[in-house]
Amino acid sequence: MAALIAGCYLYFQAPPFMDSEYSAIKPLATHASGDHYVGSESCKKCHADIYDSHLETAHYLSSKVADTGFVKGSFKKTRNRYSLNDSIAFKMVLESDTLYQQTWDTHSQEKISQAKIDVVVGSGTKGQTYLSWEKDQLYQLQISYFTPTDSWTNSPGVPMELMEQPRPVNAKCLECHSTYAKSTDLYGMGNSYERSQIILGIDCERCHGPAEKHVAFHTKHPEAPTAQYMIVHDTLTRQQRLDACALCHSGVRMDIQPAFLFRTGDRLREFSLADPNARLLEQVDVHGNQYDLLRASSCFQQSPTMDCSTCHDVHQKERGNALAFNAKCMACHTMNTTVCSVEATLSSQKDNDCITCHMPLTPSKSMFMQIGRDSIKIPVKVRTHLIDRYTESIMDTGS
Numbered sequence: 442m443a444a445l446i447a448g449c450y451l452y453f454q455a456p457p458f459m460d461s462e463y464s465a466i467k468p469l470a471t472h473a474s475g476d477h478y479v480g481s482e483s484c485k486k487c488h489a490d491i492y493d494s495h496l497e498t499a500h501y502l503s504s505k506v507a508d509t510g511f512v513k514g515s516f517k518k519t520r521n522r523y524s525l526n527d528s529i530a531f532k533m534v535l536e537s538d539t540l541y542q543q544t545w546d547t548h549s550q551e552k553i554s555q556a557k558i559d560v561v562v563g564s565g566t567k568g569q570t571y572l573s574w575e576k577d578q579l580y581q582l583q584i585s586y587f588t589p590t591d592s593w594t595n596s597p598g599v600p601m602e603l604m605e606q607p608r609p610v611n612a613k614c615l616e617c618h619s620t621y622a623k624s625t626d627l628y629g630m631g632n633s634y635e636r637s638q639i640i641l642g643i644d645c646e647r648c649h650g651p652a653e654k655h656v657a658f659h660t661k662h663p664e665a666p667t668a669q670y671m672i673v674h675d676t677l678t679r680q681q682r683l684d685a686c687a688l689c690h691s692g693v694r695m696d697i698q699p700a701f702l703f704r705t706g707d708r709l710r711e712f713s714l715a716d717p718n719a720r721l722l723e724q725v726d727v728h729g730n731q732y733d734l735l736r737a738s739s740c741f742q743q744s745p746t747m748d749c750s751t752c753h754d755v756h757q758k759e760r761g762n763a764l765a766f767n768a769k770c771m772a773c774h775t776m777n778t779t780v781c782s783v784e785a786t787l788s789s790q791k792d793n794d795c796i797t798c799h800m801p802l803t804p805s806k807s808m809f810m811q812i813g814r815d816s817i818k819i820p821v822k823v824r825t826h827l828i829d830r831y832t833e834s835i836m837d838t839g840s
Contacts, residue, residue, distance in 0.1 A: 466479055466483070466653055466656060466657055467479070468653055469638070469640055470621045470623060470638035470639070470640055471623070471638065471651075472621065472651050472701070472704075473701070473702055474651075474704075476650065476651035476653065476654070477651055477653035478620065478621055478640055478646050478651045478652070478653070479646075479651075479652055479653045479656055480640065480644070480646075481495070481501075481644035481645045481646065483652060483656045484645045484652065484656075486660075487659060487663075488645075491756045492645075494756055494757050494758065495644070495645070495755075495756050495757075497758040498755065498756070498757065498758050498759075499564040499566055499758075499760065500642070500643035500647075500755055501642045501643060501644060502564035502565070502642065503562065503563065503564060503617075503618045503619070503642055503643050504560060504561065504562050504563075504615075504618040504619050504641040504642055505560070505561050505641055505642060506559070506560060506561075506641065507540055507558045507559055507560060507561050507571065508540075509535065509538065509540065511561055511565075512540055512558065512561055512569065512571070512586075513565045513568075513569050513586045513588065514533060514569075514586040514591075514592070514593055515533075516533050516534065516535040516540070520592075521533045521534065521593070522593075523584055523593040523594065523595075524547070525583075525595070525602060525603075525604060526602040526603075527547070528546060528547055528548060529544065529545070529546065529547065529553075529604050530544075530545045530547050531543065531544055531545070531583065531584045531593070532545060533584065533593060534555075539557060540557070540558040541555050541556065541557055541558060542555070542556045542558060542571065542573075542582045542583070542584050543555045543556075544604065556573045556580075556582055556607065557573055557574070558571045558572075558573060558582065559572060559573050559574045560572035560573075560574075560579070560641065562618050565586070565588055566588065566760060567587075567588055567589075567821055567823075568585055568586050568587045568588050568594075568810070568821075569585060569586045569588075570582070570585040570586075570596055570597075571584070571585065572610055573607060574636070575607075577625065577633050577634060577635070577636055578609070578631075578632050578633050578634075579609070579610040579615075579632050579633075579634060580607030580608060580609060580610060580632065581596060581607060581608040581609075581610050582596070582607055583595065583596055583599055583604065583605055583607070584596065585597065585810075587810045587812065587819075589819070590810075590812055590819075592812055594810050594811065594812050595810075595811055596608075597808055597809065597810065601811055609631065609632035610632050611630065611631060611632050611700075612624045612626075612629050612630070612631075612632075612634075612699065612700035612701060613696060613700045615634075615639075615700070616688070616689070616700040616701055617688070617689035618641075618643075619639065619640060619641050619642065619643070619647075620640040620641070620642060620643060620644045620646055620647040621638070621639070621640045621646070621647075621701055622634050622638070622639045622640075622700075622701065623635040623638035623639070623701075624699065624700070624701075628699055629699030629700055629701070630699070648672070648674070648685060648705055648755070649671055649672045649673075649674075649705065650671065650672045650704055650705060650706075652670075652671065654669075654670035655668065655669060655670040655671040658670055672704070672705045672706055674705070674750070677705070677706060679745075679746060679748055680708075681705070681706055681707075681708075682748045682749070682750065683732065683748050683749065684705075684707070684708065684709035685705040685706075686731075686732065686748075686749040687709055687732040688703055688709060688712075688713075689729075690729065690730065690731045690732045690749075691709075691715060691716065691729075691730055691731075691732035691733060692715070692716035692725070692726065692729055692730035692732075692733065693716050693729070694713035694714060694715060694716060695713060695714040696712070696713050697711065697712055697713055697714065698711070698712045698713070715733075716730065716733075722734075722737050722827075724806075725737075725827075726805055726806045726807050726808075727803045727804075727805055727806075727823040727824070727825045727826070728805035728806075728807055728808045728821060728823050729807075731749075731826040732826075734825055734826040734827040735749070735826040735827075735828070737827055738826070738827055738828035738829065739828065739829075740773070740828045741828075744773070751769070752766065752769045763794045763796065763797070766794075766795070766796050767794055767795050767796070770795040770796070770799075771795070774795075796824065798830075798831065799828050799829060799830065799831065800824050800825055800826065800827075800828055801824070801825060801831055802822040802823065802824050802825075803822060803823060803824070803825040804820035804821070804822055805820050805821045805822070805823055806820075808820065808821040808823075809821065
């Protein structure tokens with residue numbers, strides 16, 4: 442009897458492991474597998490440095506709730522207008538801390554419609570586009586922002602001079618710009634979502650998996666030496682690591698299964714099929730298909746271990762850090778084994794920057810911006826991942 446009483450006392454004073462470790466964690470969303478997302482804030486306690494640096498990356502900033510501090514472009518009256526044609530103009534307006542895209546009849550000076558800017562897609566390095574909720578449905582607005590010209594523009598792919606209905610944003614679009622979004626459409630193919638189960642931005646759980654079990658275990662066992670209930674990239678095969686990036690960086694893919702089912706460690710080919718145009722190297726676009734360009738590079742083909750993380754640290758803001766990327770190149774191509782054929786003066790002008798010469802900025806074949814009705818289409822330039830030797834003219838023009 443004494444043992445029974447003692448056992449009951451211990452049970453109620455120290456609840457079982459499964460009960461105690463989950464009770465303090467509130468899930469933000471639930472994957473189809475049943476695993477729960479708890480948000481990258483949950484990672485901060487144990488991984489503060491990584492958490493803080495990741496907040497500055499383009500991945501994390503790939504989508505956010507719209508606010509005046511993150512939306513690019515001017516809302517001042519002299520710069521907030523985009524003329525679509527002789528009859529229609531758009532105005533980007535800030536009213537009571539809320540951002541709107543307004544459509545105006547230029548003849549009658551009457552407002553035709555107004556849509557709230559709810560979600561920002563894009564870190565702003567190249568540009569941003571904007572999404573709006575209509576009940577539980579998500580739509581892309583017609584006006585975007587183009588960073589190189591610091592101006593409002595027609596969203597990519599929208600015909601010039603024509604006013605379009607807002608485009609439905611399907612789950613495949615969100616899959617590469619958010620951590621998770623629960624679709625409420627049949628087969629996950631539409632643009633309706635459970636708004637309470639969307640995690641914007643590419644955060645820790647997008648690459649490491651839903652973290653509720655991991656956070657709960659290590660909160661209870663902070664002394665545990667190895668990560669539990671977590672995808673550890675160092676334990677994955679090369680192809681698994683590549684697949685995790687190829688999900689969004691291998692061009693347009695044909696879905697076999699609904700978006701957001703794929704998780705790091707899965708075989709990507711079981712969830713979607715590669716772009717058939719990727720078989721021809723000249724048809725591979727620098728925008729969105731870094732994976733196939735990298736695979737065609739001699740550096741990749743001659744290295745049994747090279748993958749995306751060989752050169753990229755997704756936990757750090759790397760854009761513009763030429764010295765860091767140059768060091769990655771020289772880690773394999775030491776000066777003892779590599780002779781730079783570029784004249785010393787030109788090499789000095791380019792700050793001995795390997796990627797300027799061997800991975801130049803290249804115009805996209807599919808992504809164009811047109812600033813005004815009479816302007817020509819401006820291709821968006823993206824750094825090619827086909828590591829090669831390029832002509833001096835290409836290096837000079839970044840084309």
